[in-house]
Amino acid sequence: MKFSAKMERCGLSPMRKFAPYALKAEEKGRKIYHLNIGQPDIETPPVYFEAVKNFSQPVLAYAPSAGVPVLLDAIRDYYGSIGASLTDDNILISTGGSEALQMVMSAILDEGDEIIIPEPFYPNYSTFITLTGASIRPITTRPEEGYRFAVRERVEACINEHTRAILFTNPGNPTGTVMTADELKLMAEIAKEHDLFLIGDEVYREFVYGGEPLMSLLQLEGYDENVVVIDSVSKRFSACGARIGCVITRNRELYNQVMKWCQGRLCTSTLDQIASAALYSVGPEYFDAVRKEYKARKDALTEGLKKIPGIVYSEPKGAFYVMAALPVDDAEKLQIWMLEEFEDQGETLMFTPAESFYRTPDTGKNEIRMAYVINRKDIARSMELLAKGIEAYNNRQT
Ligand SMILES: Cc1ncc(COP(=O)(O)O)c(C=O)c1O
Numbered sequence: 001m002k003f004s005a006k007m008e009r010c011g012l013s014p015m016r017k018f019a020p021y022a023l024k025a026e027e028k029g030r031k032i033y034h035l036n037i038g039q040p041d042i043e044t045p046p047v048y049f050e051a052v053k054n055f056s057q058p059v060l061a062y063a064p065s066a067g068v069p070v071l072l073d074a075i076r077d078y079y080g081s082i083g084a085s086l087t088d089d090n091i092l093i094s095t096g097g098s099e100a101l102q103m104v105m106s107a108i109l110d111e112g113d114e115i116i117i118p119e120p121f122y123p124n125y126s127t128f129i130t131l132t133g134a135s136i137r138p139i140t141t142r143p144e145e146g147y148r149f150a151v152r153e154r155v156e157a158c159i160n161e162h163t164r165a166i167l168f169t170n171p172g173n174p175t176g177t178v179m180t181a182d183e184l185k186l187m188a189e190i191a192k193e194h195d196l197f198l199i200g201d202e203v204y205r206e207f208v209y210g211g212e213p214l215m216s217l218l219q220l221e222g223y224d225e226n227v228v229v230i231d232s233v234s235k236r237f238s239a240c241g242a243r244i245g246c247v248i249t250r251n252r253e254l255y256n257q258v259m260k261w262c263q264g265r266l267c268t269s270t271l272d273q274i275a276s277a278a279l280y281s282v283g284p285e286y287f288d289a290v291r292k293e294y295k296a297r298k299d300a301l302t303e304g305l306k307k308i309p310g311i312v313y314s315e316p317k318g319a320f321y322v323m324a325a326l327p328v329d330d331a332e333k334l335q336i337w338m339l340e341e342f343e344d345q346g347e348t349l350m351f352t353p354a355e356s357f358y359r360t361p362d363t364g365k366n367e368i369r370m371a372y373v374i375n376r377k378d379i380a381r382s383m384e385l386l387a388k389g390i391e392a393y394n395n396r397q398t
Contacts, residue, residue: 010127014356021339022350030343033382035370036350038173038320042238042290051278055271063270065262067093067246071273074280075231075246084218090250092258095268097203097232097245102128104228104247107257108197109134114162118149120323120357120364122173122201137163138359143314143325147175150183155190165197166190171204171214174323174357174369176298176316178208181215188217191226197254198223203232203245204319206287209295214318224250235320237279238290244268244276294320297372297379304383308390322370323354328390331355331368337396338389349385 015037022032066072072088079086094100101124109115111133117125119138129136137158141147149155155166166187170179179187184200191198200217208214217227232245247258301322305311310327328334331353338348354367372379 006131006133009130011123011356014123014354015352018335018339018350021336025339025348029346030339031347032339033347033349033378033385034374035372035379035382036352038235038371038373039240040235040238040320040373041375042293044239045237045279045282045286047278047281048237048239048242048275051275052271055274060270063093063267063273065265065267066259067091067268068270068273068277071244071277074277075248078280079216079218079248082213082216082219084216086218086248086250089255090248092247092255092262093268093273094245094247094262095265096234096240096243097201097230098124098128099265099268100230100232100245100247101125101201102131103258103261104197104199104230104254105129105132105134106261107254108164112162113164114160115164116155116158116166117359118147118168119359120147120174120354120367120369121167121359122169123356125167126356126359134164136359140358140360140363141175143312143323146314147172147177147323148183150179150186152186152190155187156194159190159194159196163194163196165199167199167201169201169204169319170217171208171318172316172321173204173319174321174352174354175314176319176321176323177314178210178214178318184215184217185220188220188223188226192223196226197228197251198226199228199230201230203230203235205231206236207291207294207320208318209291209298210317218248226251228254233276233279237276237282239276239279242269242272242276244272294372297374297376298322300376300379301370301372301383304380304386307383308387320372322372323357323367324370325367326390328366328393331366334389334393335368337393338385341396342389342392344385344388347381347385349382349389351386 105128109132113134114137139149229248234240313324351368355364358364
C-alpha cells in the first residue's frame with residue numbers, strides 16, 4: 001500500500017512517543033511523575049456538566065457549520081469585554097484549537113509556501129503545515145534571551161516571496177514567553193507591510209503571571225486583514241476533552257475560505273458547544289484562583305531547577321510550561337534511560353525531550369519541556385528526580 005508522501009513526512013508527537021517505555025516502567029512497578037503532557041488537573045467548572053445535564057432537546061441534531069449561536073455570542077462578548085470588538089461572523093467554531101489551526105493552514109498555504117514560526121514551537125504545528133505541502137521557516141530563539149523574537153531585522157530576514165504568514169503562540173508553548181504590546185504591534189506592522197497573515201495562537205491566554213492581562217492580537221486596530229486568532233476552551237477552562245476551539249478573523253475572505261472546511265465537516269459537537277458556552281459565564285475569580293495555583297507550581301518548579309547545577313532556563317511568564325537546557329548530551333537518551341534503568345525509591349520522571357520543538361537541525365538536543373500541571377508536592381519531588389536522574393546518567397557514562 002502506498003501512503004501520502006505528506007503524511008509520511010510527519011512525525012509522531014514527542015509528547016506521546018515515550019508512552020511505550022512508560023508502560024514498561026509501570027509494569028515493573030515504577031511510579032512515574034508526568035511533566036510531559038499539558039493536561040491540567042484543575043477541575044472543569046461545574047457549569048459545563050450542568051449544561052450537559054440540562055440539555056433537553058429530543059434530537060441531538062447537527063449544529064450550524066460555523067457554530068451554535070449561544071457559543072458564538074459568548075466568545076464575541078468575551079472579546080468585547082477585553083476591548084476587541086467582534087461580530088459573530090468573525091468566529092468559526094472548530095474541534096479544539098487543533099482543528100482551528102488545520103483550517104487556517106489549509107486555507108492559506110500551498111505547496112512550496114512558507115510560514116515563519118519562532119522556534120522552539122508546539123510540534124503539532126509542523127504536522128498541520130506539512131500536510132499542506134508548505135514548510136516552516138524558523139526564527140531560532142534562546143533561553144538566554146528569554147526566547148524573544150520580535151525584532152524587525154530578525155523577522156524580516158526570514159521573509160521571501162514564498163512567505164504567507166507568521167505564526168506564534170502567546171503565551172508561549174513551550175517557552176512560557178508573553179509578548180508585550182509593542183512586540184505585538186511590531187509583528188502586526190511587519191505582517192501588514194509584507195501582506196502576510198499574522199496568526200496568534202492564544203489558547204493559553206488566561207495564564208499570565210506578571211499581573212498584567214495578556215494583550216490579544218484582536219485588540220490591535222488597523223490590521224483586520226492580517227490578524228487571525230486561534231482560541232480554545234481546552235486549557236482556559238480545563239476542558240480539553242470538550243474539543244471546542246475557534247478561528248477568529250475579521251478578514252472576510254479568509255472567513256469564507258475557512259467556511260468551506262466547516263461545511264465539509266458539517267459541524268463540531270452540538271452538545272459540547274452548548275456546554276462550552278456555559279463556561280464563558282465563569283467569573284474572574286475562577287481565573288484568579290487557577291492563575292494563583294499555576295504560579296505557585298511554576299515557582300515550585302523553578303525553585304527545584306535552580307538547585308540543579310548546569311541547567312539553563314528562562315523564567316516563564318505565562319502558559320504552564322518551562323523549557324530547560326540540561327547538562328547532558330541528549331535529553332531523549334536521558335528520558336529513555338530514566339524510564340528503563342533509573343529509579344529512586346521506585347519512582348521516576350517523564351518530561352518532553354525538546355529537539356522536535358526546533359526545525360533547525362541539531363538544535364535543542366539537550367533541552368526539555370516540562371508542564372507544571374501536577375500538584376506542588378509532586379513538582380518538588382519531580383525536580384529531585386530530575387536532579388538525581390541527571391547525576392546518575394552522567395556518572396553512568398564516565
Ligand atoms: C500551542 C497550542 N495550540 C493549540 C493546542 C491545541 O489544543 P486543543 O486542540 O485542545 O484546543 C495546544 C494543545 O496543547 C497547544 O499547546
